[in-house]
Amino acid sequence: MTTSAIGDLDAWRSLPALQQPEWDDPDEVRAVTAELAAQPPLVFAGECDQLKDRLADVVRGDAFVLQGGDCAETFDGSNADAVKNKLKTLLQMAVVLTYAASVPVVKIGRMAGQFAKPRSKPVEVRGGVELPAYRGDAVNGFGFDAESRRSDPKRLLKAYHCSAVTLNLCRAFTKGGYADLRQVHAWNQDFVAHSPAGRRYEQLAGEIDRALTFMKACGANPDEFHGVEFYSSHEALLLEYERALTRIDHLSGLPYDVSAHFLWIGERTRQLDGAHVEFLRHIRNPIGVKLGPTTTPDDALALIDRLNPDGEEGRLSFITRMGAGRIRDALPPLIEKVRQSGAPVAWICDPMHGNTFEAPSGHKTRRLDDVLDEVAGFFEVHRALGTHPGGIHIEFTGDDVTECVGGAHGLAETDLHQRYETACDPRLNRGQSLDLAFMVAELYRKSA
Numbered sequence: 159m160t161t162s163a164i165g166d167l168d169a170w171r172s173l174p175a176l177q178q179p180e181w182d183d184p185d186e187v188r189a190v191t192a193e194l195a196a197q198p199p200l201v202f203a204g205e206c207d208q209l210k211d212r213l214a215d216v217v218r219g220d221a222f223v224l225q226g227g228d229c230a231e232t233f234d235g236s237n238a239d240a241v242k243n244k245l246k247t248l249l250q251m252a253v254v255l256t257y258a259a260s261v262p263v264v265k266i267g268r269m270a271g272q273f274a275k276p277r278s279k280p281v282e283v284r285g286g287v288e289l290p291a292y293r294g295d296a297v298n299g300f301g302f303d304a305e306s307r308r309s310d311p312k313r314l315l316k317a318y319h320c321s322a323v324t325l326n327l328c329r330a331f332t333k334g335g336y337a338d339l340r341q342v343h344a345w346n347q348d349f350v351a352h353s354p355a356g357r358r359y360e361q362l363a364g365e366i367d368r369a370l371t372f373m374k375a376c377g378a379n380p381d382e383f384h385g386v387e388f389y390s391s392h393e394a395l396l397l398e399y400e401r402a403l404t405r406i407d408h409l410s411g412l413p414y415d416v417s418a419h420f421l422w423i424g425e426r427t428r429q430l431d432g433a434h435v436e437f438l439r440h441i442r443n444p445i446g447v448k449l450g451p452t453t454t455p456d457d458a459l460a461l462i463d464r465l466n467p468d469g470e471e472g473r474l475s476f477i478t479r480m481g482a483g484r485i486r487d488a489l490p491p492l493i494e495k496v497r498q499s500g501a502p503v504a505w506i507c508d509p510m511h512g513n514t515f516e517a518p519s520g521h522k523t524r525r526l527d528d529v530l531d532e533v534a535g536f537f538e539v540h541r542a543l544g545t546h547p548g549g550i551h552i553e554f555t556g557d558d559v560t561e562c563v564g565g566a567h568g569l570a571e572t573d574l575h576q577r578y579e580t581a582c583d584p585r586l587n588r589g590q591s592l593d594l595a596f597m598v599a600e601l602y603r604k605s606a
């Protein structure tokens with residue numbers, strides 16, 4: 159394969175790359191990336207192609223994406239319990255959607271690599287002390303002291319190893335029996351079972367049980383339900399890391415970023431002439447771009463032109479994050495222009511990032527009602543235009559945290575301090591995630 163067919167995987171180096179850490183020692187970065195480049199792949203090209211096929215189904219209106227996980231994964235969180243709880247939430251949500259909305263659900267974790275964060279400000283000030291902002295465990299530490307906040311390239315290696323551990327757990331849980339549909343009740347134990355959403359889920363799980371028994375009686379093979387397909391994803395933010403994990407697939411001769419199945423470009427780094435768009439246009443994974451409320455229809459078309467010029471179905475998803483107050487005005491012009499162009503795009507709604515605000519206590523938070531309203535707006539817009547609402551992208555955790563307000567337990571702003579554990583943005587807890595899944599299933603059913 160010639161360089162021109164592969165494209166120049168290093169052309170991004172001469173372009174402006176926003177949101178990159180300031181590393182002290184370029185030699186150390188070179189040594190670390192050389193070590194990363196020698197590590198085994200985390201995912202395989204064939205798996206990325208399979209996800210692209212699944213996303214092509216989404217483009218055609220035949221499937222729905224459920225993408226979610228932490229805002230920022232942490233090295234401490236790469237353990238069996240935390241990973242299992244997140245997967246359990248994803249599986250429960252997926253079951254609600256599959257059963258109640260009768261749609262195949264493409265399950266993608268914001269997991270096994272979501273260790274780097276873009277920030278609004280490069281520094282954080284507390285009590286008159288100014289330090290570099292926390293940029294995710296792949297870059298620096300969360301602790302507010304100079305040593306923790308120093309950008310340390312060795313953390314890139316740790317991010318790779320924690321991604322490997324997490325993905326290994328995900329593969330084991332999703333293929334080794336834990337995700338078996340006959341376990342629907344087992345995912346609903348602990349605190350969530352007693353929440354209103356948990357009780358509603360239990361009812362649905364009972365119906366699934368009966369349906370499975372019926373199918374078995376009809377001669378269906380119950381082992382068909384033994385495992386589920388699960389894919390990993392993260393924001394492709396740290397270009398040195400992504401480049402070091404990009405390999406030429408020996409079968410096709412094409413480059414794949416083997417750090418995750420699906421990579422996305424963030425709202426802050428989607429400049430057409432920027433390094434992120436340049437780098438991602440060369441890799442063959444399915445990719446996404448976040449689109450905020452300032453995106454113009456021409457921006458969307460230009461991104462399509464750069465990132466999916468051949469119009470490959472499933473290659474490109476637009477993950478819109480407009481905010482509840484903007485979605486009904488900001489989304490239609492984008493969809494209309496893209497539809498007129500005939501370009502195949504999967505439209506995914508991120509109802510989190512346009513709805514963040516600071517509570518009087520100083521906690522960054524989101525109202526579940528705003529999240530639900532943005533999702534409702536997303537469905538309304540698609541229904542009005544006759545296009546397919548392709549999925550949701552959310553930040554959640556499997557734990558009983560108090561980071562977003564609202565939900566069946568009426569979590570108030572004054573409750574936020576109780577279990578506020580996120581390393582960056584506020585996540586839905588398990589009950590709130592299930593509330594959302596039931597609402598999405600209902601909206602989907604009505605729009606189908």
Ligand SMILES: O=C[C@H](O)[C@H](O)COP(=O)(O)O
Nearest residue numbers: 229275276277278279582583
């Ligand atoms: O997760 C997204 C971004 O990293 C985050 O919203 C930026 O947050 P900041 O405004 O606190 O920097």
Ligand SMILES: C=C(OP(=O)(O)O)C(=O)O
Nearest residue numbers: 276424425426448479511
């Ligand atoms: C930073 C993120 O979102 P956005 O780029 O949409 O702000 C994110 O999803 O972590």
